[in-house]
Structures are given as structure tokens and as C-alpha cells.
Amino acid sequence: MPEVLKAPLVVEFPFTRSLGPVQSAFLTGLRERVVLGVRTADGRTLVPPVEYDPVTSEEIGELVEVAATGTVTTWAWNHDPRRGQPLDRPFAWVLVRLDGADTALLHALDAPGGADSVHTGMRVRVRWAEERTGAVTDIACFEPYDGATAELTGSEGRFEDLVTGIVAPARLDYTYSPGRAQTAYIQSLAERRVIGERCPSCRKVYVPPRGACPTCGVATSERVEVGPRGTVTTFCIVNIKAKNLDIEVPYVYAHIALDGADLALHGRIGGIPYDQVRMGLRVEPVWSDGGGHPDHYRPTGEPDADYDTYKELV
Amino acid sequence: MPAPRPLRDIAVVAFAQTDHRRTSDELSEVEMLMPVLHRVLAQTGLKTSDIGFTCSGSTDYLAGRAFSFTMALDGVGAWPPISESHVEMDGAWALYEAWTKLLTGDADTALVYAYGKSSPGSVRDVLTRQLDPYYVAPLWPDSVALAALQAQALIDAGDTDEPALAAVATRSRTSATGNSHAQLRGSVPQGDYAVRPLRTGDCPPIGDGAAAVILAAGERARELCERPAWIRGIDHRIEAHGLGVRDLTDSPSTRLAAERAGLFERPVDTAELHAPFSSQEVVLRKALRLDGSVDVNPSGGALAANPIMAAGLIRIGEAADRIRRGDSDRALAHATSGPCLQQNLVAVLEGEPR
Ligand SMILES: [Zn+2]
Numbered sequence: 001m002p003e004v005l006k007a008p009l010v011v012e013f014p015f016t017r018s019l020g021p022v023q024s025a026f027l028t029g030l031r032e033r034v035v036l037g038v039r040t041a042d043g044r045t046l047v048p049p050v051e052y053d054p055v056t057s058e059e060i061g062e063l064v065e066v067a068a069t070g071t072v073t074t075w076a077w078n079h080d081p082r083r084g085q086p087l088d089r090p091f092a093w094v095l096v097r098l099d100g101a102d103t104a105l106l107h108a109l110d111a112p113g114g115a116d117s118v119h120t121g122m123r124v125r126v127r128w129a130e131e132r133t134g135a136v137t138d139i140a141c142f143e144p145y146d147g148a149t150a151e152l153t154g155s156e157g158r159f160e161d162l163v164t165g166i167v168a169p170a171r172l173d174y175t176y177s178p179g180r181a182q183t184a185y186i187q188s189l190a191e192r193r194v195i196g197e198r199c200p201s202c203r204k205v206y207v208p209p210r211g212a213c214p215t216c217g218v219a220t221s222e223r224v225e226v227g228p229r230g231t232v233t234t235f236c237i238v239n240i241k242a243k244n245l246d247i248e249v250p251y252v253y254a255h256i257a258l259d260g261a262d263l264a265l266h267g268r269i270g271g272i273p274y275d276q277v278r279m280g281l282r283v284e285p286v287w288s289d290g291g292g293h294p295d296h297y298r299p300t301g302e303p304d305a306d307y308d309t310y311k312e313l314v
Numbered sequence: 315m316p317a318p319r320p321l322r323d324i325a326v327v328a329f330a331q332t333d334h335r336r337t338s339d340e341l342s343e344v345e346m347l348m349p350v351l352h353r354v355l356a357q358t359g360l361k362t363s364d365i366g367f368t369c370s371g372s373t374d375y376l377a378g379r380a381f382s383f384t385m386a387l388d389g390v391g392a393w394p395p396i397s398e399s400h401v402e403m404d405g406a407w408a409l410y411e412a413w414t415k416l417l418t419g420d421a422d423t424a425l426v427y428a429y430g431k432s433s434p435g436s437v438r439d440v441l442t443r444q445l446d447p448y449y450v451a452p453l454w455p456d457s458v459a460l461a462a463l464q465a466q467a468l469i470d471a472g473d474t475d476e477p478a479l480a481a482v483a484t485r486s487r488t489s490a491t492g493n494s495h496a497q498l499r500g501s502v503p504q505g506d507y508a509v510r511p512l513r514t515g516d517c518p519p520i521g522d523g524a525a526a527v528i529l530a531a532g533e534r535a536r537e538l539c540e541r542p543a544w545i546r547g548i549d550h551r552i553e554a555h556g557l558g559v560r561d562l563t564d565s566p567s568t569r570l571a572a573e574r575a576g577l578f579e580r581p582v583d584t585a586e587l588h589a590p591f592s593s594q595e596v597v598l599r600k601a602l603r604l605d606g607s608v609d610v611n612p613s614g615g616a617l618a619a620n621p622i623m624a625a626g627l628i629r630i631g632e633a634a635d636r637i638r639r640g641d642s643d644r645a646l647a648h649a650t651s652g653p654c655l656q657q658n659l660v661a662v663l664e665g666e667p668r
Contacts (some may be wrong), residue, residue: 002609004340011378015447023448036473046559056555065479074470074562076462079509079632084454091461093509096557104558106450106463120470136449170443174378174435210388211345216531217362217391219348309403 011175015168022051025063027160028163030138033128034155036063037101040142047101048136063157066100068126069150070142073097073104077115084171087142094116096142099149108141112200117144125150134163181211184223190291194263199224204262227258232281233314234264237274252277256297257313262314271298279314280304323534324416326638326663327528328357331629334497334540334619337433343372343382346526347429347490348389349600352427354526358538362391365528366421368398369412371428372623376439377407386429393604405525405627406588406649406659412529415549422534429524430623437520437622442650446555458591462509464562465593469511471563474596480504483515483617483653488616489529494612495627497521497619519591523621525628530663534629543634543645547575550649550659557654560598565601568648568658572602573641575660582662584609584636586629590616598648602660612636628651632659637665 019027022038026049029036039062046054053060076093080246085091092115095104110127111118115257123143132138178186181197185208188195197209197220204213207223213220226276235254241247252274255264269277270286282302285294316382329351330353330449338346355361366391372383374446383400392398401408401413405428412424432440436621438456445451483504490496497519529593530539551567551574553560585608593608611617613632616625626649637644644664651657 006339009378017447019448027448046556048556048558050556052558054556073558074463074467076459076466076512077507078459079507079510082456083453084439084442093393093455093463095463097558103556106455107453107556166452168447168450170451172375172378172435172443174441175339176378176434177339179345180340181345182342183315186403210385211342212348213391214388215391215393215577217348219353221552302598 004177004180005186005238006175006177009174010171010201011174012169014233015170016165017164017168019163020051022049022063025157025159025162027134027166028159029134029155029157030136030160031132031134032081032155032161033068034153035066035068035098035126036155037225038062039064044102045100045238046103047098054236061254063206064100065152065155065157066098067150067152068098069145070098070101070124072109072118072124074120074195075109075118077118086137087206090114091141094124096144108140110141110143120295135166162296179211181209183234185209189293192287193225194258196226198224205260206263207258207261207265216300217283221258224260227285228284229254229300230258230296231277231282231310232277232283233257233310234279237270254297256283259308262313267294268296269287269298270296280307320545320547321417321529322419323366323535323544324413324529324531325539325540325544326550326630326634327530327535327539328354329460329501329525329527330494331525331624331628331631332353332523333495334521334621335583336497336519336521337576338431338522339433339620342385342391342409343377343429346431346522347427349385349522350526351389351427354528358465358528360423360538362396365411365423365425366397367415367424368396369408369415369424369426371401371408372430372626373402375443376432376435376546378435378609379415384599390425395552404424404623404625404649406630406653407550409527409529409630410548410550413545416529418529422531424528425531427524427526427628428627429482430621431522431598432622433522445596450557451469457653458512459509460557461591461593462512463557464597464654465516465591465619466595467562468593473563473600474593475553479516479592480513480595483593486506486611486615489612490618492557494620495619497556497612497620499614508614512591512593516592518616519618521619522623523619525574525624525631527627527634528633539638541638541640543637543665546662546664547577548659548661549574550657553658560654562654563597563616565597565655568598568601568655571658571660576663577660577662578600578610580644582608582644582646584633584642586613586615586633586645588616588626588629588649590599590620590625593651597655604647611638626659633663637663640665640668
């Protein structure tokens with residue numbers, strides 16, 4: 001068996017989220033170097049603040065300021081920081097109960113003294129980021145601190161120009177491997193051939209093969225070359241130009257049953273005015289340079305296929 | 315308060331799993347899953363068309379592709395149409411959904427499966443995407459870091475220490491020598507710190523794998539299996555999202571789920587705990603009041619094989635297999651999800667008296 005294909009796959013998106021009144025006040029506060037908590041009906045102060053009491057599920061919204069100093073309630077030494085984490089040198093993850101709060105906030109502690117300088121119960125204070133935008137990263141990190149409790153600013157949580165949303169970028173890196181069946185399919189395309197796989201039970205030929213027959217739930221493995229010619233079983237006319245796609249609209253996107261296949265695959269139809277494409281049209285692939293899927297399919301000039309020959313595949 | 319008795323007797327009658335491996339790039343998800351589905355069906359002689367309800371657990375974030383579970387459906391034989399559902403969670407929660415479906419009487423049998431291929435991505439980074447997106451996820455704290463915070467809290471509370479954690483890891487992987495499916499077996503070095511206080515040996519292996527279970531109700535279960543593993547109770551509970559709100563040394567959600575599943579009514583002889591980190595076993599033993607008389611993770615547990623999204627379902631399957639083989643009369647199975655044991659499911663399984 002040829003080596004299974006692999007390729008890098010990056011999934012990256014900016015996660016845009018709106019904030020409710022409590023989160024909005026908290027994150028705006030961070031921008032202004034003020035740490036706010038929220039008071040529950042039984043008098044506890046939650047930092048970071050939430051809109052609903054985690055015990056009673058009552059809606060809460062009374063903002064109270066807490067100090068920018070606090071105590072480590074637990075910690076973990078991260079000697080090898082990963083992408084996106086608050087510091088790019090060894091640091092401690094910490095849960096910090098800020099002075100005046102009853103719950104703890106997760107963040108990073110910059111501890112130049114190393115792991116042995118960190119312990120539960122140690123005193124720390126907020127180190128503010130130089131540029132602040134209204135995000136949890138406006139706290140750059142915590143740092144060791146042996147002074148008195150920090151003074152409050154006197155803020156009541158009312159600000160001009162509230163932060164009402166955050167954009168949280170997310171990026172995950174993968175190495176995609178399509179598995180045995182699809183590897184063989186992609187490799188055949190490079191040779192300008194199309195292969196499918198036949199189900200040992202119902203004898204249907206699947207293109208592209210995915211390694212299983214969805215009707216029988218068994219592995220497909222017998223390779224079958226199909227096409228290259230096929231029949232348009234159904235189609236639509238695309239009128240909206242896709243971003244980064246260099247194809248003039250309108251164009252036709254069709255389901256094409258390749259000769260010998262029991263499943264239609266999809267492709268663009270070219271070489272014919274868009275309003276003359278029809279069900280039953282006989283087409284053949286026009287290969288692009290450098291392997292991969294056909295660029296599009298064009299009419300072969302044969303008479304149209306009889307509906308009965310492809311009606312099971314529509 | 316005694317747990318309410320289920321409306322119908324429902325049992326695990328079959329269980330199958332893959333060998334769990336670090337990578338399986340030659341296989342797509344459906345190629346990895348299908349042999350397991352065939353094996354679990356073969357144990358009962360059922361065909362896909364005989365199954366009343368199908369439910370699966372998996373997550374798109376492992377594959378990096380939207381609706382990846384629809385591809386895996388090909389392996390079930392989903393045409394002509396079947397009654398099917400999916401949870402973006404561990405398969406233990408898919409089993410819970412299937413159990414409620416059987417309780418309604420709409421179906422007598424259910425196929426539950428779960429799979430995860432962790433090898434294409436970086437699990438530590440992937441799991442950050444399940445965290446609170448406002449206050450926590452922007453800091454990218456990875457799953458090992460969060461478990462390490464919990465471990466340090468336990469050490470500070472005097473509940474464990476590093477040698478005790480190492481002993482949990484060693485015991486698990488020694489037990490796994492009897493489990494041919496496990497990924498890490500026998501002597502595994504405790505290693506360097508991953509995130510202190512957790513060492514590599516305290517962390518689960520990262521790997522690919524799948525599992526499947528068949529449930530059946532009442533007489534149907536007796537027809538399909540010589541000694542069905544009856545689900546006497548099953549419940550799942552969740553704790554506050556904010557890590558700093560919780561006492562990380564305890565798991566009240568596990569205790570409450572166990573109480574509602576009837577765990578504390580009579581002792582169990584076996585416990586399959588989904589504790590991916592050695593420190594989490596310490597928390598769970600306390601919450602579930604397990605003493606030395608209980609055989610904990612005879613399969614090796616998640617420290618020996620932790621295919622994400624299947625590892626919890628495997629706990630139920632392993633516990634059920636002990637009953638079906640006659641090695642256990644009353645067993646507990648536990649599954650977890652989220653950081654630091656945020657969500658917990660507990661099932662109590664029993665064999666009929668012999
Ligand atoms: Zn078939």
C-alpha cells in the first residue's frame with residue numbers, strides 16, 4: 001500500500017462574542033485598571049464576576065471593587081509555555097483570590113525566582129498590560145508582592161465607552177490524513193484517473209470512496225476505475241461570486257454520475273452556456289495542471305442519456 | 315433518600331473497543347470505528363436493522379472538521395434511515411441518552427458508539443477551546459496545566475503527595491498488563507514534570523481509539539446475553555464553570571450523581587473510574603467513598619488508554635464486561651468531561667445473583 005497522505009490543516013477563526021452587563025463592566029474595568037467583582041445575595045463577592053449565582057442560579061449584578069492584590073490558592077509550574085499563553089518564559093499558573101473576593105481568578109504568575117519561589121498562600125499583585133483593550137489579558141500576569149493590600153480606586157463600575165464585546169482569536173493546527181480509501185482516490189487523481197470502491201455486499205461503487213458502504217455498514221476495498229465520462233443528474237446555477245474564487249458568474253454546479261459509479265459526485269460544468277446545461281447532459285473531465293480534481297467538466301457531444309439510466313442516482 | 319428505581323430494566327449486553335494507539339493515520343475515523351461496530355454486533359448476533367436506536371459521541375475539534383460525525387455514520391449502515399442521535403461529548407453521555415430512549419419504551423435495543431482520533435492535532439491545545447471563552451480560554455491554559463492546579467490543591471490539603479500519585483500511575487499501568495487494548499502497559503517511567511506537580515507518568519497517553527456498547531431492555535437483554543450487566547442507576551451532574559468558584563479537592567457533582575444512581579445503598583466490588591490524571595483518582599475515591607475492598611480500574615483506566623470521547627464509555631463497557639464474565643456482581647462506572655472533573659456521570663451495574 002502506498003504511504004498514506006498527510007497535509008497540514010490550520011483551523012483559525014476570530015471568535016466574536018458580545019458581553020452582558022456584568023462581563024462588560026468587568027472587562028471595561030480591567031482596561032481602566034480596576035478589578036470588579038459581583039456580590040451574591042448571601043454576601044459573597046465573586047471575582048471574576050458572573051451574571052448568575054453558581055449556587056442559587058439567581059441573577060446577580062451588584063458590582064463591587066476588589067483590590068489588585070491577593071493570595072495564591074493553588075498553583076502549577078509551567079516550565080515550557082505553549083503558544084498563546086500569557087508569558088513566553090517559565091511561569092506559574094495560579095488561582096488568585098484577590099483581597100475582598102471570595103473566589104479565585106485564573107491567571108499566570110511571573111516568578112523570576114523559579115518554581116521554588118512559589119507556594120500556596122503567597123501574596124501577589126496584578127501587573128497591568130501596557131496596552132489594554134478590555135480583555136482578561138489586560139492583566140498581563142501577576143507578580144510576587146509583599147506589600148500591603150492595594151488601595152481601591154473607588155470605582156462603582158460605571159464607565160464611559162463600555163467594552164461590549166471581545167474578539168478571541170482561536171487557532172488550532174492539525175496534520176490531516178484522509179485514511180486509506182481517500183488516499184488511494186487522491187493518488188489516482190494525480191494520474192488523471194478516477195477510482196471508486198465496490199461494496200462486497202450490495203456491489204455498489206462509491207466515488208469518492210470513504211472506506212465504508214453506508215447502506216451495508218461494511219468496509220469497501222475492491223478498487224474500480226470509473227468514468228472518465230459521466231452524466232449530469234442534477235445541477236444549479238450559481239449567481240454569487242465566492243470570495244477568492246476566480247470563476248465568472250453565473251456558472252453551473254452539477255451532480256455528475258461517472259460511468260460505472262453508483263453515487264454522483266459534484267463538479268463545475270464549463271464549455272457550454274450556463275442556461276443550456278440540462279439533466280442527462282453527457283460530460284467529461286477537463287483536468288487542471290498539477291493533479292487534483294478536474295477543473296471542470298465539459299460536454300462530450302454525445303446524445304443526452306436516457307432518464308432511466310441515471311434516475312436512481314439523482 | 316433511596317434512588318428511584320428505573321421504569322424498565324436495561325442492561326449492557328455487549329461491548330467492544332479498538333486497540334488504542336498513539337497514531338492511526340492510515341485509517342479514517344470510519345475505518346477505525348467499523349471493526350468495533352462489527353464486533354459488538356457479532357457478540358449479540360444483531361444486525362444494524364435490528365437496532366432500535368443508535369447514539370454516538372465524538373467531537374469535531376479533534377478532527378478539525380465540521381460535522382465529522384456524519385462521516386462515521388457510514389460505518390453503521392445508516393441507509394435506509396435509522397433512528398439516530400449524536401452528542402458532542404464522551405460516549406458515556408450518548409449511552410445516557412440511549413438509556414432514556416429505552417426507558418420510554420420506544421426501543422428495546424440501542425447501539426452506542428464513540429471514537430476519537432487525537433493524533434491529528436494537539437489535545438492540550440484543542441481542549442482549551444471548551445473553556446470559558448471570556449475569562450479563561452484567552453489565556454490558553456492547557457488540560458495538563460489545569461489538572462496540575464488541582465493536583466497542587468490536593469497536595470496542599472494533605473490528600474496526596476507525589477509518591478502517592480506515582481503509585482496510582484504504577485498500579486493502573488500494572489493492571490493494564492491484563493488488557494490487550496491498552497496503550498500504556500506495565501512499567502512506565504514516572505518521568506519529568508509535565509506541569510509541576512504532575513509528571514508525564516501522572517498524565518494519560520494521547521491516542522486514537524473507538525468503543526461500542528449495545529443496550530437492551532428486559533427479556534431482550536436475557537436473550538442476547540448470558541449474564542447482562544443491568545444498569546441499576548445512572549445519573550450525571552455538573553459543577554460551576556469557574557474553576558476558582560470550586561473546591562478542586564472535592565467532586566460534589568460525582569457524589570451527587572453517585573447518590574442518585576444508588577451507589578451508596580450497597581457496596582460495589584469494582585470501580586472503573588475515568589480519571590485521566592492520577593490526581594483525579596484521589597478526588598474520585600474520596601467523593602465515591604471507595605475503600606481498599608474495591609478493585610479500582612482493573613482495566614488500567616484512563617492512565618493506560620484515554621481515547622478522548624470514548625474513554626468514559628469504555629469505563630462502562632469494562633465494568634459491564636466484568637459482570638458479564640462473572641468477575642463482578644456490582645460495579646460502578648464513572649465518566650468525566652471538562653476541566654478538573656467538571657462534569658461527572660456515574661452508573662451502577664449489577665449481575666443477577668448466581
Ligand atoms: Zn453495500
